[in-house]
Amino acid sequence: MQKMFTDVRALLKEKNLRLTPQREAVLKILLDCEEHLTAEDIYDRTRAEYPEIGLATIYRALELFEELGLVSKLDFGDGGRRYEPALGKDHHHLICMDCGQIAEFNEDLLGQLHETIARESGFLILNHSLRFFGYCSKCKDKHKHEVES
Amino acid sequence: MQKMFTDVRALLKEKNLRLTPQREAVLKILLDCEEHLTAEDIYDRTRAEYPEIGLATIYRALELFEELGLVSKLDFGDGGRRYEPALGKDHHHLICMDCGQIAEFNEDLLGQLHETIARESGFLILNHSLRFFGYCSKCKDKHKHEVES
DNA sequence: TTGCGTGCAAAGCCTTTGCAACGGT
DNA sequence: ACCGTTGCAAAGGCTTTGCACGCAA
Numbered sequence: 001m002q003k004m005f006t007d008v009r010a011l012l013k014e015k016n017l018r019l020t021p022q023r024e025a026v027l028k029i030l031l032d033c034e035e036h037l038t039a040e041d042i043y044d045r046t047r048a049e050y051p052e053i054g055l056a057t058i059y060r061a062l063e064l065f066e067e068l069g070l071v072s073k074l075d076f077g078d079g080g081r082r083y084e085p086a087l088g089k090d091h092h093h094l095i096c097m098d099c100g101q102i103a104e105f106n107e108d109l110l111g112q113l114h115e116t117i118a119r120e121s122g123f124l125i126l127n128h129s130l131r132f133f134g135y136c137s138k139c140k141d142k143h144k145h146e147v148e149s
Numbered sequence: 150m151q152k153m154f155t156d157v158r159a160l161l162k163e164k165n166l167r168l169t170p171q172r173e174a175v176l177k178i179l180l181d182c183e184e185h186l187t188a189e190d191i192y193d194r195t196r197a198e199y200p201e202i203g204l205a206t207i208y209r210a211l212e213l214f215e216e217l218g219l220v221s222k223l224d225f226g227d228g229g230r231r232y233e234p235a236l237g238k239d240h241h242h243l244i245c246m247d248c249g250q251i252a253e254f255n256e257d258l259l260g261q262l263h264e265t266i267a268r269e270s271g272f273l274i275l276n277h278s279l280r281f282f283g284y285c286s287k288c289k290d291k292h293k294h295e296v297e298s
Numbered sequence: 299t300t301g302c303g304t305g306c307a308a309a310g311c312c313t314t315t316g317c318a319a320c321g322g323t
Numbered sequence: 324a325c326c327g328t329t330g331c332a333a334a335g336g337c338t339t340t341g342c343a344c345g346c347a348a
Contacts, residue, residue, distance in 0.1 A: 016301090016302080017302075017303090018302070018303075018347075018348095020302095020303065020304085020347095022303085022304075023303090038337095039337080039338080040337085052304090052305070053304085053305080054304070054305045054306065055305095055337095055338085056304085056305070056306080056307095056338085056339075056340085057303080057304060057305070059337095059338060059339070060303080060304090060339090063339095075224040081337085081338090094266065094270055094272050094274075096272070103270065103272075105266055105269070105270060110262070113259070114281070117243065117254055117281060118283075120254070121243055121252060121254065121285075121286075122285065122286030122289075123243050123245070123252075123281065123283050123284065123285055123286065123289070124283045124284045124285075124289035124292070125243075125281045125282070125283035126282055126283040126284075127281075127282050127283075128279065128280060128281040128282060129278070129279070129280045129282070130277065130278070130279045130280075131277060131278045131279075132263070132266060132272065132274045132276075132277040133274070133275055133276050133277060133278070134267075134272050134273045134274035134275040134276075135272065135273045135275075136270075136271065136272055136273075137270070137271030137272065140271075140272070140273035143273070165326090165327075166327070166328090167322075167327065167328075169327090169328065169329085171328085171329075172328090187312095188312080188313080189312085201329090201330070202329085202330080203329070203330045203331065203332095204312095204313085204330095205313085205314075205315085205329080205330070205331080205332095206328080206329060206330070208312095208313060208314070209314090209328085209329090212314095230312085230313090
């Protein structure tokens, strides 16, 4: 983990950029917490360590990390954009339309689909996002009547 | 297609709502054009027929149609929300990160994945969104150097 | 000294809301 | 007349930008 920051620092240095305490704080929060945080969430948590930090700094850090491929911007239908560490992995989410719970799952069955699509479309596919929308086990009983057939 | 509007009119009538010319225009534009339109796009096109229409009306119509399940709100990472007709089908998109082209593809291999996920997670899955991000055949040469390994 | 990074405040965008007026039933 | 619907304008929420200052190289 500490190596992670060394790497990031080197990566930034190559581009004449710096890993400031603020940026490190933002990154640490994203890496530590395996959730999907909004900019505001990150702002709140960062202020615990840096009370003077500005929201704009959060956005600028997130933008930077996104360009570096360290962080991914996500967008579930709720309007709020969220961020998560992009560790080279693709995103697989289960989104409960009632309580808003967002779970993740791992699945490798997509590999062959990936290849098929790439071959047929000519796209160079770098990553993907697969989201299943529905109701989680806690909420689904409430919505049984909505599901026809 | 004409039957479509009759159906929608009936569906609305059940709820004491009306299929006004404005709403019909919005729906027609979405159904006609198999693209992913922003609210602004729809606004512009609708004004050809209804120059006095307001953007708020577009949003309200889209919200209504979404509640009725006729239209889906999409969100590609570009910040702009887009809409497409929801004909009960799931969404499979290929998004070019360079030129922004968004293509669709059909794929049934997801069926078994769907079942596996549902069984293991307990989720009641209603639909899903699968997006592959990368570069389309026209743009990919420009980005070859970015792709490591 | 140069120019990257920051905080603050202001500006921007897109979307939603309030409100008076309109129109179908 | 009632109430859903509309257009306009204003308000909102989130994100970006401008700017002067601070600070590391």
